[in-house]
Amino acid sequence: MVTVSIHNLTFTYPQQSRPVLNAVNASFPAGQFSLITGVSGGGKSTLLKLIAGLLPTDAPGITFNDRSLTEVPATQRSKTVAMLFQEPSTQFTMDTVANELQFALENQQVPADEIPERLTAALDFIGITALRDRKLMHLSGGEQQKVALAIIVAMDSAVILLDEPFASIDPTTRLVLLQRLAQLSRERGKTVILADHDLSGYTDYVDRLTVLADGHLTHLSPEATQERLATFAPAKLRLQHVTVPADNQEALIQGTQLSLTANGRTLVTPQNLGLFAHHTTLITGPNGSGKSTLFRSLVKLGHYQGVITYDGTDINRLKRRPYARQVALMFQSAATQFLNVTVDEELTLSLKNSYADHFTPAMVTQLLTELNLADRREQIIYTLSSGQQKKLQLLCMLIMAPDVLLLDEPFKGLDYASLQTVIQILKRVQQDLDLTYILVSHQLSGLDTFIDYHLQLSDQHLTYQGVRA
Amino acid sequence: MNPSLKLALLVLIALEISFTHVWTVNVALIVVSLILMVWGHVTFKRLAMLTLIPAFFGAALVWSLTLRGTASNHFLLVIFTRMVAYVYMGGWFAQTTNPLTLTRSLEQNAKLPSKFAYGFLAAFNLMPKIQAEVATIKAAALMRGQVLHFWSPQLYFKVILAAMNWSDQLAAAMTSHGFVEDAPRTHATEIPLVTRDWIMLVGSLVLVQIGLFVGLP
DSSP states (O other), rough: OOOOHHHHHHHEEHHHHHOOEEEEEEOTEEEOOEEEEEETSHHHHHHHHHHOOOOOOOOOOEEETEEGGGGGGGGGGHHHEEEOSSSSGSSOOOOOOHHHHHHHHTTTTTTTTTHHHHHHHHHHHHHHHTTTSGGGSOOOOHHHHHHHHHHHHHOOSEEEEESSSSTTTTTHHHHHHHHHHHHHHHHHHOOOOEEOOTTTTTTTTTTOOOOOOOEEEEEOOOOHHHHHHHOOOOOOOSSSSSSEOOOTOOSEEEEEEEEEEETTTEEEEEEEEEEEETSSSEEEEEEEESSSHHHHHHHSSSSOEEEETTEEEGGGGGGOOOOOOEEEESSSSGGGGSSSSSSHHHHHHHHHOOOOOOOHOOOOOHHHTTTTGGTTTTGGGGGOHHHHHHHHHHHHHHOOSSSSSEEEEEETTTHHHHHHHHHHHHHHHHHHHEEEEEEESOTTTTTTTTTEEEEEEEEEEEEEEEOOO | OOHHHHHHHHHHHHHHHHHHOOOOHHHHHHHHHHHHHHHOOOOOHHHHHHHHHHHHHHHHHHHHHHHHSSSSSSHHHHHHHHHHHHHHHHHHHHHOOOHHHHHHHHHHOOOHHHHHHHHHHHHHHHHHHHHHHHHHHHHHHHTTTTTOOTTTTHHHHHHHHHHHHHHHHHHHHHHHHHHOOTTOOOOOOOOOOOHHHHHHHHHHHHHHHHHHHHHHO
């Protein structure tokens, strides 16, 4: 049973002037499931990494039962605290599930003859005995997170930290993980601290909610926690203007008996699907349900079964280069799309390669001003904040002006004012150049007048929502 | 055979045939490696690749040396067989050794510091992810109107950026799974190092020495 206490903790990243955490005081009692919430980029990950001892800091201030982590012998720290990360696939050293568990136990110097027994018990507890000899790289994100939790169970760590662990996994797996975590805290006295910005579905499991805002932590009382969790509803979509496309409407992109699978898991069962030109289509669905996989298939990056045609031709028969001119994807991770070092170089490249003569340097300057990026032209892209990167990425892709632009979470990390500007720009360019947008977004506010069609992905099926035209 | 000794044997033999000019020994090594590969169920396609690639480059080398006209036929034969022998021996090692067993053996038998052993293994297991990332970067660049070839510096810049990011994540994850550089660990899987391994190592080396001694002009 270990209680984590934080006294007067201030942390500033090197080369930044503002502290991410400012004189934080908090205590996370043993046997409780605590949830930390706050805006993305607000310092939740930093706090967890500091607790886990993964960030070098001179500042004392974090103690485990009044002992700091540096006082614990290095090989025994994983018994005190272990962390489960947001990105499922980069947290393993070994090839198979059993080997990774064995690796972790060997690190703790568990006697060789006890290892098989503990390994089996941990897999049993999470309910993944069947995955024992599977290759980690072949597992789905959800399965990888289950394995990561099984490792923590096997290591018997007293404090379990989880950094947005459900960001890319399906609702069923999330529920299993939540149940196991609650069990670990209630039955085995573990201290569980989980960071998430989405508060839905935690009501039955979480003991206490902690809010991290502007570098300060505030614990809510159990009553206030339940109230807050109960009133948190995932952003409801209020689209008044969406219609279901007419049956005789000609589709630009047509999927026939299209089905999607990822690592052996079925995401979409065979169905016909039409996507329509010169409109804006929004695709929604739970995390990990296959939205990004669909996008990757549409740009020939992913595997799918069935046939996808673009303007009547099977996309497998279209060459990559000309096809990229017609259908382009704005990737979810902004950095993927940048090829240069500074903002200006990036914009110059897009202007040079643009498929439309529409954009002029003067227009780009105007757009930069609207997006609050005008004074950052010389800046190195990788030092921009995630929201600024997202805006620059969007601008670069709009200047390219492909016929169909697929946007994967284009509003991620944007504040409300930026969101409004971005939507206005998107609308304007669409009108001027007659573009087709298909977007995936969890951010739904402010989209009402922008969206024409709404596709919902649920129960492995994509269906158009709204009233019949 | 114990993977560490297997590796040591290959390196020693490769060094020796680099400095000697006995083509019969090279041919003997090729034949032995081929037999061992067939024995180890290496697929026919792999074998064909392992043969054609060195044969092509070896032939190109021999041809260019012939054109210059100073090298003797004996030297050309040695050069050609040496190249094929290198590839065959390397092929036998790569195709019949499990990276995890090699890592464990290097750690347990050869006393290699665990941070090298497991660092290498983590990177090796990340290979499929790197391949997928290269495909994604190429596609993302294509959508910006930029074609990246495998020789484009921009491609490597982007891959290195991604790899640096992963290496941080991986290092954090290894720490979180209790890995401490150079700290003692227990071993649930022991890699045996028995007398038979040593006999095979010494025996093979002696055979090569005899071959080289007899074959020397």
